[in-house]
Amino acid sequence: MLGIDLGKNSCSLAGLDATGAVVIRRKMTREAVVAFAASLPSCVIAMEACCGAHFLGRAFAGQGHEVRLMSPEYVQPYVKAQKTDDRDAEAIAEAATRPTMRFVTLKSEAQLDLQVLHRARERLVLARTALINQLRAILLERGIIFPKGRIALMRRLDEVGLEGLAVSDRTRALVSDLRDECAVLDRRIKAYDEEFAALARNDPQARRLSSIPGVGVINATALLAAVGDGSAFARGRDLASWLGLTPRQHSTGGKTKMLGISKRGNRYLRKQLIHGARAAMPHLAAKPTRMGAWLREMLSRSHPNVVVVALAAKLARIVWALLRHERSFDQGAVLPA
Known part of the structure; x- marks a missing residue:
């Protein structure tokens, strides 16, 4: 050794x-x-x-x-x-030498390349978010309130026009510069998204993962870059735990109380899966399917944020099952029960 x-x-x-x-x-x-x-x-x-x-x-x-x-x-x-x-x-x-030690799977150069692309895209997304927040703050200081969200803000800014802003000429020029910077970042982020889509089309595992509701191309490629074939995890529950999506437990007086999630492991993957689950949850919950029935039952007794995390953990377990068993997603989970 x-x-x-x-x-x-x-x-x-x-x-x-x-x-x-x-x-x-x-x-x-x-x-x-x-x-x-x-x-x-x-x-x-x-x-x-x-x-x-x-x-x-x-x-x-x-x-x-x-x-x-x-x-x-x-x-x-x-x-x-x-x-x-x-x-x-x-x-x-x-x-x-310990028999119970958990080991990290050795990543290939292709996995590391894919991981670098995700990190570069995330840096651009954070920079765009910072620009949008700065733009809204500049306008708010001058009594101009624009809606939240990048798309809604840009649409409203186009409707009003730079000349319609009751600000000084210098501030108007600054707003124009910030809008142009956001447009440049939009194009660069879109180029990364198109590259991920092309990679997913040519990779059988990425295609399988992309078919899972709430996963999509971005999450599928990010998961493949981080976990490979999932062999580092004995169960799907272990993958969800590694992502920090499983709730912590506290036992006292013979009773077990469920606490919040641990938030351990890969922060980027956890955030992406939660975003995907949040986007897919209304659509899935409205369908007369097995997953829809599970979500509706959860929503009837838990806060929507709790249900979103539970759905993200379920997605992580589904991802592990598809990777380890080389199977396609069972559409019966989203078909009528």
């Missing part, structure tokens, strides 16, 4: 033998680590799932080694005494 504590320029190594005793302690550059691993017989190489781990993991896997990536929070309990790079490497190796 070889544990590697990754650094930007240098890495610390700790090698364990079959009894768990430390037999190697070294510090090397990243390039030297790859060369050193190539000289070793096939073994297990463990690392924390951090920046650069997937690239090195693919290099080690190509050399015939078994790669185990772990979340840093699962390694922390195995660090002894004061934290140092050598002790971190030893803790990584020891944590990887």
